[in-house]
Amino acid sequence: MTGINTGDLEKELTTKERELGRSHPVVGDLVTQLADLYFIDNKASVAEPLYWRALEISYQHYGAKHVKIASILHSLGEVCEVLSRMPVAEQLYRESLEMKKDLLGADHPEVKNSLANLEQFMNQPEPPESKKAAKPYFLFGNEEFPVTA
Numbered sequence: 001m002t003g004i005n006t007g008d009l010e011k012e013l014t015t016k017e018r019e020l021g022r023s024h025p026v027v028g029d030l031v032t033q034l035a036d037l038y039f040i041d042n043k044a045s046v047a048e049p050l051y052w053r054a055l056e057i058s059y060q061h062y063g064a065k066h067v068k069i070a071s072i073l074h075s076l077g078e079v080c081e082v083l084s085r086m087p088v089a090e091q092l093y094r095e096s097l098e099m100k101k102d103l104l105g106a107d108h109p110e111v112k113n114s115l116a117n118l119e120q121f122m123n124q125p126e127p128p129e130s131k132k133a134a135k136p137y138f139l140f141g142n143e144e145f146p147v148t149a
Contacts, residue, residue, distance in 0.1 A: 031054040
């Protein structure tokens with residue numbers, strides 16, 4: 001994503017929302033890219049609601065199981081990990097891994113990479129503030145994707 005900045009991407013997103021509608025898959029891809037940029041810029045709390053929005057758009061367009069959804073789940077896991085919400089991060093990582101296994105097969109390199117990332121996550125020391133109970137979320141159980149703040 002070199003050469004792209006959040007301001008330019010936000011302008012493009014606004015234009016595409018006007019042209020295509022707020023729930024178009026192209027808009028979802030732009031929302032994901034914007035969330036990625038904010039995450040890279042160490043703005044996880046700004047990236048999180050964007051990832052939830054991208055997840056909702058992708059779910060509406062692709063259904064409950066799709067590689068894009070698995071990727072966004074993984075990104076949300078990273079955000080929750082950075083925000084020290086370890087139980088939610090673990091749940092998102094596991095859900096992403098299982099979806100990738102189902103869609104790509106257990107021997108796919110992306111699945112193996114996700115499994116290695118989950119093992120690394122599970123083996124790290126848990127910070128004290130992350131021991132708080134995670135707020136429940138119902139990823140595909142209803143139409144809302146509540147942000148766990």
